[in-house]
Amino acid sequence: MAGEQQETLAPVVSVRKRHLLDEILQQADIRINGDRPWDMRLHRPAALDEILARGSMGLGESYMRGDWDAAALDQLFFRILRLDLTRLINPWRSALRLLRSHLINLQSRRRAFEVGERHYDLGNSFYAAMLDQRLVYSCGYWRAGAKTLDQAQEAKLDLICRKLGLQPGMRLLDIGCGWGSLVSYAAQNYGVECVGITVSKEQAAYVREHYADLPVEVHLQDYRNLRQQFDRIASVGMFEHVGRRNHRTFMQVAKRCLKPDGLFLLHTIGKNQRHSTTDPWIEHYIFPNGELPSAGQIGDAVDHLLVCEDLHNFGTDYDQTLMAWHSNFERHWEQFAGQYDRHLYRMWRYYLLSCAGAFRARHIQLWQWMLSDHRSGGVARIS
Numbered sequence: 001m002a003g004e005q006q007e008t009l010a011p012v013v014s015v016r017k018r019h020l021l022d023e024i025l026q027q028a029d030i031r032i033n034g035d036r037p038w039d040m041r042l043h044r045p046a047a048l049d050e051i052l053a054r055g056s057m058g059l060g061e062s063y064m065r066g067d068w069d070a071a072a073l074d075q076l077f078f079r080i081l082r083l084d085l086t087r088l089i090n091p092w093r094s095a096l097r098l099l100r101s102h103l104i105n106l107q108s109r110r111r112a113f114e115v116g117e118r119h120y121d122l123g124n125s126f127y128a129a130m131l132d133q134r135l136v137y138s139c140g141y142w143r144a145g146a147k148t149l150d151q152a153q154e155a156k157l158d159l160i161c162r163k164l165g166l167q168p169g170m171r172l173l174d175i176g177c178g179w180g181s182l183v184s185y186a187a188q189n190y191g192v193e194c195v196g197i198t199v200s201k202e203q204a205a206y207v208r209e210h211y212a213d214l215p216v217e218v219h220l221q222d223y224r225n226l227r228q229q230f231d232r233i234a235s236v237g238m239f240e241h242v243g244r245r246n247h248r249t250f251m252q253v254a255k256r257c258l259k260p261d262g263l264f265l266l267h268t269i270g271k272n273q274r275h276s277t278t279d280p281w282i283e284h285y286i287f288p289n290g291e292l293p294s295a296g297q298i299g300d301a302v303d304h305l306l307v308c309e310d311l312h313n314f315g316t317d318y319d320q321t322l323m324a325w326h327s328n329f330e331r332h333w334e335q336f337a338g339q340y341d342r343h344l345y346r347m348w349r350y351y352l353l354s355c356a357g358a359f360r361a362r363h364i365q366l367w368q369w370m371l372s373d374h375r376s377g378g379v380a381r382i383s
Contacts, residue, residue: 019048028079037072038079044068056086060281060354064346073350074323077357084363119287120178120200123339127179129332130325135179135206138237138267139318139366149324152317157185160234163310163370164263166190170231173197173257175223176238180207180216187214195228197221199241223250226257232265233258239268243291247301255305258373264306266369269318270295272362286351298369306371315359315366322356 022032031039032048042048047067050058062068070076080086127135132153140152141159160182166172168191174183177196180203186192193215198204199222207218223238233254242250254264271292278291293301295311302308329352333345358364 016042016045019052021048021052024085025080028083028085030076030079038070038075040076041069041071042067056279056281057284060285060347060350063350064343066346073353074319074326074356074360077354078360079357081358081361081363120198121202124179124202124206126336126340129335130328134181134185136181137178139269139314140321140324141314142317142320143314149321149328152321152324153181154185157182158189160236160265160267160368161186161190163368164232164234164265166192166232168192171195173226173228173230173233175226175233175235175254176241177203177207177218178237179203180211180218182234182236183207183216183218184211184214187211187216192232195219195230197223197226223253226253229257229259231259231262233262234265234267236265236267237269239266240287240290240292242293243289244293244297247293247297251301251305254371255373260373262373263309264371266298266367266371268293268298268367268369269315270298270365270367272365282351282355285347292364295367298367302371305374307374308369309372310368310370312368312370313365314368315362315364318359318366319356322352322359326352326356 019032025032025040032042033039044062044065044067047058047062050062050067052058054061124135127137131137132140132150134150134153134157136153136157139156140146140149141156142152144152144155144159146152146155164172166186170190170192172183172186172192172194174194174196177183177198180196183194183196184207187194194217196207196216196218198207198218198220201220204218204220207216223242235254239250258264269292271294274294274296276294278287283290299308326349329348337345359366
């Protein structure tokens with residue numbers, strides 16, 4: 001059901017003057033009021049001026065209000081981002097946001113728990129309906145031959161465990177443990193003791209309730225307060241919340257907590273350009289204070305601290321993961337329709353499908369960095 005529109009589309013406004021957005025979108029073979037799945041179906045002509053003036057925020061908010069639709073949002077965003085058309089709309093706003101990210105620490109200790117409260121605490125039942133059976137909220141590993149979302153996520157978890165070379169008796173730290181998918185899998189299948197940290201009360205409660213019979217601890221805390229040492233460390237889908245001003249601090253914490261012969265796996269979404277900013281709509285509505293790192297920024301952060309043993313990009317698998325989440329989201333929405341309004345429905349639909357289009361266009365990436373402590377004195381063994 002990739003890109004399938006679940007709701008009835010409102011009538012299209014057919015009489016209007018040609019707009020500058022017509023010219024911009026035409027470069028990506030997108031027509032306003034066209035009849036193809038990726039075409040924009042306009043319901044309020046004034047929305048075009050708002051999109052041109054406010055860029056990503058105008059595009060997202062006008063969609064949330066129902067000012068326009070597209071039968072296949074993922075295809076529309078793939079076409080827009082493949083040609084990077086967003087650069088043509090209000091570039092000065094991006095410059096101001098870039099300056100702000102340099103001047104203000106948006107991911108300070110005081111702000112650390114905001115994303116947990118606003119995004120991850122939306123409700124465990126909501127995420128259970130959208131995700132796989134282990135509630136893995138990060139990219140699946142489809143290229144291993146997975147046919148279902150459950151298989152893709154279990155393949156990813158096992159890939160991480162094998163890269164880390166987990167052995168019975170080891171202690172594993174998961175920085176940003178989510179609903180406990182990695183720590184529970186590692187404890188069950190590799191015989192390790194696990195500690196996870198999260199900034200989400202709902203996630204912490206879920207781990208404590210569901211994995212009380214496993215050697216798994218979970219703590220509601222900021223990563224900067226970590227002091228214990230571990231044989232292995234993983235961080236899966238959390239580094240996107242750290243921010244450029246804190247990248248070095250994060251790596252210093254990882255080094256402090258890693259035994260001299262240990263390994264650290266960093267699994268993170270990444271951007272292609274160092275000097276770029278977070279999409280403002282995503283930051284405001286989905287991941288407050290989020291900021292994707294570039295490969296260069298991660299390299300700077302580990303300089304003289306950790307050694308990069310391996311770098312693995314499987315960002316194209318995120319497209320399929322997001323489309324699977326969207327399929328689950330649409331299929332189960334009715335059970336949440338009384339709890340959440342239509343505004344949230346359109347917000348999440350826009351989020352999932354726009355991100356799928358972004359990964360499909362290679363606009364953003366998914367990396368697994370294997371890092372070791374140079375104090376080990378030799379090349380780390382990676383299974």
